[in-house]
Amino acid sequence: MQHQTDMFVIGAGPAGLCAALRLQQLGYRVVLIERSTVWPRSQIGEALTPGVKNIIDYLDANEALANVPHLTRLPTRLSWRSRIAETVAHADAAVVDRSAFDAALLQLAQARGIEVHRPASLNSVAGSAGDWQLSFSTPNATHQVQARMILDARGRQSSQSQQLLCAPRLSALWAEVAENDIPSELAHVTLVEALEQGWLWGTRLPDRRYRVMLLSDPVASRRLSAGRPESWLRGSCGASRLFAGVAQLPFQSPLQMCVATPYMAIDGWQDGRLKIGDAAFALDPISSSGVEKAMRFSLQAAIAIHTFLQAEAPAQQTLAREFYQQRLIETYARHHFWTAAYYRQAWCSEQAFWQERATPGMIAAPGNREAGLMIETLQKEIDQLGSYREPAIEAAPEMLVHQMIRFHHLVQIVSLPCVVGDKVELLPAMRHPHLERPLAFWENEAILPGLGILLQKASSASVLGLLGQSMSLQKARRLLAWLWQRGLVEIASD
Ligand SMILES: Cc1cc2nc3c(=O)[nH]c(=O)nc-3n(C[C@H](O)[C@H](O)[C@H](O)COP(=O)(O)OP(=O)(O)OC[C@H]3O[C@@H](n4cnc5c(N)ncnc54)[C@H](O)[C@@H]3O)c2cc1C
Incomplete structure (x- = not known):
């Protein structure tokens, strides 16, 4: 039997859950499906920027997340502008157990009345904007749902055919070592180090593991390591100043790798289907702000959807879509611009890996009209950011009352x-x-x-x-x- 809902959300990462919670607060019926058979599923992306806290407050989710294991006040030992490391305090940032974080949000969603199906796999989508017919399967049943809108929150697993690749390819390679094996001077700091062929990031996790991750160009890394990723990771640690003590430690987990190339979706909002979070845009992990940006954008998308559905005139619907699109471009352009500046600052910035990333620019896009328009808008936004100079705030002469x-x-x-x-x-x-x-x-x-x-x-x-x-x-x-x-x-x- 088919049942009806307003919103059909695909994916229970921070973006899907955040949008589901907000839309439910706005009075919509929400069905959410998550395909992972293992739950809580293992997940990377644990370093959360302070803005996540505000979003959690906004969603009134503090209580639900109170027991998520996390570490705070880990300072960062950074070797970026120079080979001499500096220590930076991060009072408000946190390293969380991301699996537990996502699981707690999912539990909250269920407690608030959102209909969650997991594990569930989507079979088919038919219909059109305002009247979607979806079919999905759970282990014991096949479900038919009629929905007004579809939110694609599948993260990097969302369709890749309509993406602007705005930076050179980047891949992440990581392993975990037991915290007890870590030299004590490394165990209570997050480490970040720029190397000629990429950069290394290492941190303690809330469950006594220590993760070390290498971000590098996948093609160069294959060439330089003769396709042996473990020796690439160990060799990079060995060549570094901060991670040398990790280079020969036994790995507690199998080596893992994933694509980390930033991109932006061209077809973000298509006839009643919207992409949110990493499905809409994925950021360079250098800022550790993917989760915050995914959640914030989901909140903005929820407002756009609400405006669209409540619109009394077509102009308001256009405005809602423009708002969604502007926020998408603005978030991505700012991050892209910031990232390029950060890559420029590295001590090894004359190396090819760094040069390629130091100039904000477009890399590749499908050759269609939509992509052309998107590139134009994005470039305009980036140029505007580039031409902006903060005014010198001088002690101006006092303004007289009757001036x-x-x-x-x-x-x-x-x-x-x-x-x-x-x-x-x-x-x-x-x-x-x-x-x-x-x-x-x-x-x-x-x-x-x-x-x-x-x-x-x-x-x-x-x-x-x-x-x-x-x-x-x-x-x-x-x-x-x-x-x-x-x-x-x-x-x-x-
Ligand atoms: C190497 C690397 C390091 C990172 N480090 C950080 C960091 O330190 N801090 C940070 O803030 N961000 C980090 N990020 C980014 C961060 O992980 C993402 O921005 C964030 O997870 C995006 O959330 P999301 O909900 O959009 O997607 P996801 O978290 O990927 O969630 C998508 C969900 O959709 C589900 N799904 C996929 N396909 C389907 C389907 N067909 N049907 C149903 N469900 C489906 C998946 O199982 C998953 O649960 C990092 C990213 C990378 C690549």
Whole structure:
């Protein structure tokens, strides 16, 4: 018998679970399938950036995740800009047991009423946007579901035919050693080291294992190691300064490897099917922010879906899709840009591995119109990031209360899709070369139309008076000072 749902989510990684939880909070019925027969399944990607904590708060999932084994306050011993290592504190980052993390989120999803099927394999998808007919199998049954939307959260297993490869190929090779075997000076720090042919990452895991991982070019590594991955990993450790003590230790686990090449999906939102998390874009693991970005993007996709389904006019549906697409491009472009800069900083940056990654640029894409448009938009975003120079914040002369001021002549007012409550709305925003991107909110406060008075000349007292109607006078003063110091407001000369 066929039963009905609003959302059909494929994949129980952080992206699928996060979107499922948020959409369920927004009032939708959600069915989620996960294909893994082993659960909790083993999973890499355990170093979580501080932003994950905010997302967990937002999903009200703290209690559910309280017992997930994790380590905090591990400093990083880093040999990147120079061969001389430095130690960096990471007070808010954590290394979690990712299998337990994903499992706890899945349990929470079930507890909140999300219908979860695992292990389940998808048999077929038919129908069209708003009216999908899906068939999937669990060990004892075949299920038919009718769904309004499909969310593809299959991670790197999602379809690869429509992907922009935006960086040279990268592969990860890793093994685990027993924590007891690790020299004590290494056991309580995360280690990161740039080597001529790639980089090494090592950390203690919450379950007393120590993982050492090598990221390198798969073609070069095959050539240089004559296809012997273990000697490639051990040799790289041996040639390093920080990992030399690990090079000859017995491996507790079989050697593992995976593709780690960053990419972005071209067909992110197609007629009622959306990709989220690594299915939509995979980041270079160098930032250890894949989980955070996958979860954050899922939340944004949930808002886009909600806006789309509640839209009263086609224009709102277009806005929802634009918002999804903009967030996808923006997240990816920023990361891509940041990654290239980070690769440029390495002490061995003149080596081919580093040179190839040091310039943000497109590598390969299918030759279709959609891919062409995507490349154009992505390139524009990357160029914009490249041309932005943070303004020098000088101690500007104090603005006098009755001084006549106005927006700087280069300020433009543009429309920007923003999240307001649970939906996407088009809001007015300021654009200026001194702003990295259009600004609609300042300290969670919508700045327009309040500041619109500065399109003409006005006394600072009257601007403060107007802003003071929607925020405290103190905050209004700080806002005006902020604009003034960045050169976004100028003295009106006539
Ligand atoms: C080498 C490497 C190191 C990394 N290190 C870090 C790190 O330290 N920190 C960090 O934040 N990120 C890291 N990442 C990135 C991080 O792992 C991912 O960004 C994150 O797991 C993405 O979450 P996701 O939910 O999109 O996908 P996944 O976590 O991959 O989840 C996808 C789920 O979908 C399921 N699935 C797949 N196909 C199907 C199907 N047909 N039907 C049903 N279910 C299906 C899978 O079994 C899986 O459970 C790393 C990535 C790599 C490659």
